[in-house]
Amino acid sequence: MKKHSLYDDDGEILRDKPWIFRTYAGHSNAKTSNQLYRSNLAKGQTGLSIAFDLPTQCGYSSNHPIARPEIGKVGVPINSLDDFHVLFDELPLSQMNTSMTINASSMWLLALYIALAQERGEDIAKLQGTTQNDIIKEYLARGTYIFPPAASMNMIAEMYEYCLKNLPKWNPSNICSYHLQEAGASPVQELSFALASAIGILDLIKERNKFSADDGDFEKIVGRISFFVNSGIRFVEETCKMRAFTELWDEITKDRYGVKNERYRRFRYGVQVNSLGLTEAQPENNAWRILIETLGVSLSRKARCRALQLPAWNEAFCLPHPWDQQWSIRLQQILAYETDLLEYPDIFDGNPVISSKTEELKKEARQEIDKILGMGGVQKAVESGYMKSKLVNSMSHRMSRINTGEQIVVGLNRWTEGLRSPLLGSENIKSEQGGGIFSVDPKAAQETLKCLEQSLAKRDDNKVKLALAKLEKNALKGEQLMEASIECALARVTTGEWANTLRQVLGEYKPLTGIESQKLHFDNEQLQALIQRINNFIENYGHRPRMVVAKPGLDGHSNGAELIALSARHAGFDVIYAGIRLSPEEIVRSAIEENTDVIGISVLSGSHLELVKDILEKLSELGAKDHIPLVLGGIIPKEDIKDLEKLGIKAIFGPSDYELTKVIAKVMDVVEEKEKAIAKAN
Numbered sequence: 233m234k235k236h237s238l239y240d241d242d243g244e245i246l247r248d249k250p251w252i253f254r255t256y257a258g259h260s261n262a263k264t265s266n267q268l269y270r271s272n273l274a275k276g277q278t279g280l281s282i283a284f285d286l287p288t289q290c291g292y293s294s295n296h297p298i299a300r301p302e303i304g305k306v307g308v309p310i311n312s313l314d315d316f317h318v319l320f321d322e323l324p325l326s327q328m329n330t331s332m333t334i335n336a337s338s339m340w341l342l343a344l345y346i347a348l349a350q351e352r353g354e355d356i357a358k359l360q361g362t363t364q365n366d367i368i369k370e371y372l373a374r375g376t377y378i379f380p381p382a383a384s385m386n387m388i389a390e391m392y393e394y395c396l397k398n399l400p401k402w403n404p405s406n407i408c409s410y411h412l413q414e415a416g417a418s419p420v421q422e423l424s425f426a427l428a429s430a431i432g433i434l435d436l437i438k439e440r441n442k443f444s445a446d447d448g449d450f451e452k453i454v455g456r457i458s459f460f461v462n463s464g465i466r467f468v469e470e471t472c473k474m475r476a477f478t479e480l481w482d483e484i485t486k487d488r489y490g491v492k493n494e495r496y497r498r499f500r501y502g503v504q505v506n507s508l509g510l511t512e513a514q515p516e517n518n519a520w521r522i523l524i525e526t527l528g529v530s531l532s533r534k535a536r537c538r539a540l541q542l543p544a545w546n547e548a549f550c551l552p553h554p555w556d557q558q559w560s561i562r563l564q565q566i567l568a569y570e571t572d573l574l575e576y577p578d579i580f581d582g583n584p585v586i587s588s589k590t591e592e593l594k595k596e597a598r599q600e601i602d603k604i605l606g607m608g609g610v611q612k613a614v615e616s617g618y619m620k621s622k623l624v625n626s627m628s629h630r631m632s633r634i635n636t637g638e639q640i641v642v643g644l645n646r647w648t649e650g651l652r653s654p655l656l657g658s659e660n661i662k663s664e665q666g667g668g669i670f671s672v673d674p675k676a677a678q679e680t681l682k683c684l685e686q687s688l689a690k691r692d693d694n695k696v697k698l699a700l701a702k703l704e705k706n707a708l709k710g711e712q713l714m715e716a717s718i719e720c721a722l723a724r725v726t727t728g729e730w731a732n733t734l735r736q737v738l739g740e741y742k743p744l745t746g747i748e749s750q751k752l753h754f755d756n757e758q759l760q761a762l763i764q765r766i767n768n769f770i771e772n773y774g775h776r777p778r779m780v781v782a783k784p785g786l787d788g789h790s791n792g793a794e795l796i797a798l799s800a801r802h803a804g805f806d807v808i809y810a811g812i813r814l815s816p817e818e819i820v821r822s823a824i825e826e827n828t829d830v831i832g833i834s835v836l837s838g839s840h841l842e843l844v845k846d847i848l849e850k851l852s853e854l855g856a857k858d859h860i861p862l863v864l865g866g867i868i869p870k871e872d873i874k875d876l877e878k879l880g881i882k883a884i885f886g887p888s889d890y891e892l893t894k895v896i897a898k899v900m901d902v903v904e905e906k907e908k909a910i911a912k913a914n
Contacts, residue, residue: 375788
């Protein structure tokens with residue numbers, strides 16, 4: 233047999249080292265999450281990927297009114313350094329590789345991590361890991377932003393400067409195209425938007441000029457840039473996208489920044505495979521989707537990921553159980569250790585299909601990058617609404633293809649009949665088992681609040697005041713915030729106190745919604761019938777049906793709300809959509825002032841019961857509870873539907889309700905029922 237470069241002189245196979253095995257995990261509270269991490273590590277996971285709850289991501293302490301419905305729902309709540317001591321109990325920081333999915337408040341979470349190492353007596357120079365910290369992605373797709381773009385970019389740049397000297401093995405930011413694909417981005421948009429974001433950060437760092445060029449510090453900074461990428465179901469296209477990423481990044485770092493050391497030009501990336509394509513319908517199919525998507529970032533050696541985390545088969549409708557996450561870890565282990573994947577050079581080199589598609593993607597991505605740079609860079613492209621508008625347009629095209637059947641999703645819009653999945657288990661299944669629906673124990677939030685109260689009671693208030701005063705002073709003067717944040721962490725400043733201090737100085741960001749001047753891209757008999765029905769309504773009642781589309785709470789996943797707003801408008805509704813993070817009072821006042829026929833609520837964070845109750849309470853206070861009906865969409869467990877209907881929700885839509893015309897038709901049922909009731913009462 234002919235030797236290749238992965239054989240040693242004795243003919244023994246030299247296997248590549250496997251990527252880092254991760255699962256994205258964290259829920260309920262710090263104690264529960266610590267137990268989950270230790271369990272997953274014992275099963276063969278080799279790195280942590282920490283999910284933080286929405287209040288932590290958005291800079292609120294758990295005792296803030298807007299935070300309470302969201303505590304521990306989609307990640308672990310962190311209020312102070314005391315929580316980090318619990319979260320990382322018995323986990324050796326200097327031996328771990330820790331990824332933290334945190335963006336707007338990433339400086340704060342890194343400060344907590346450093347402070348924890350200092351209090352434990354561990355060498356912070358040995359800390360390894362990543363803060364995701366790509367705020368551009370937040371403005372476009374995820375929605376957990378806090379500060380305006382310029383301030384956020386400066387914070388990211390400062391983290392690079394601090395880590396260069398103090399945490400040389402830490403990746404201060406993780407340019408994240410993952411959520412761009414979740415928001416509908418094409419491969420070209422993923423490539424161009426992510427690379428333009430990295431260019432924006434590096435250009436700013438050069439402009440700040442706070443490093444030594446003679447020592448090769450800038451090259452080292454370039455070498456700490458990492459990426460977090462989404463791998464979708466179109467295997468060939470995804471493989472080519474990853475090869476294009478590696479080649480374009482080498483090109484950019486060499487030609488634009490003059491990086492000579494090949495090591496610092498490597499495209500270093502981690503992956504979570506696509507969650508958007510996972511379906512609530514026939515969820516067992518998701519296991520095969522996850523496997524195929526994993527191959528797109530592992531088969532090509534030149535573009536193989538450095539870290540991989542896989543969703544669980546049931547993440548279309550709930551948090552995964554420990555067994556579900558174990559199943560995902562086992563998939564990675566089988567691929568890395570049972571197959572011969574890691575024993576060969578790149579098996580795609582010289583393939584004409586792969587080469588041609590890769591070059592096509594690179595060419596189109598270069599053109600888009602040049603367009604963004606021509607606008608003044610990624611910050612300007614965000615602030616102008618250009619990038620958000622492009623994503624909304626791409627998502628509307630995607631959903632139009634699914635609605636017309638042009639894009640087949642097995643079990644969702646084709647071959648929908650099938651046996652019930654035995655993986656779903658029974659309603660009484662225990663949470664530590666696989667299958668069934670996982671839900672967060674309500675008592676966990678109370679434990680979090682109790683721990684927060686204890687931390688507040690025992691801390692030195694004078695140290696807190698001094699630390700926050702220094703943070704505020706430095707922010708006002710444009711001086712360093714990283715060391716001041718570490719001092720805050722050591723003083724037991726809370727997440728909300730840190731963020732609020734900076735909000736007062738730096739301000740808060742309110743983006744464009746992205747739906748302006750957008751439309752859907754399909755037409756069929758059902759749509760025409762709905763349009764005629766709405767025209768009849770206008771003729772009978774003298775006005776267009778009017779709908780407020782609302783996202784209450786802190787959930788920033790706005791794709792569903794945007795599509796419903798576009799669909800309703802496309803059919804003939806007047807639509808009021810003001811973006812994300814609306815309070816119940818703002819939603820209700822908007823509905824009353826606009827003389828709304830129906831309020832459509834979108835919630836994907838698991839906080840639907842609490843948020844619906846808050847909105848109904850506010851409607852009641854303002855005397856509109858009997859006049860404005862509510863409909864609800866999101867990830868809604870079936871066992872909650874009866875409770876929601878008892879509260880008065882008129883229609884409920886879940887992940888399987890992909891046919892937008894049918895959804896709007898059901899909303900129209902609610903509007904007509906309301907008008908008939910008014911006519912009858914009069």
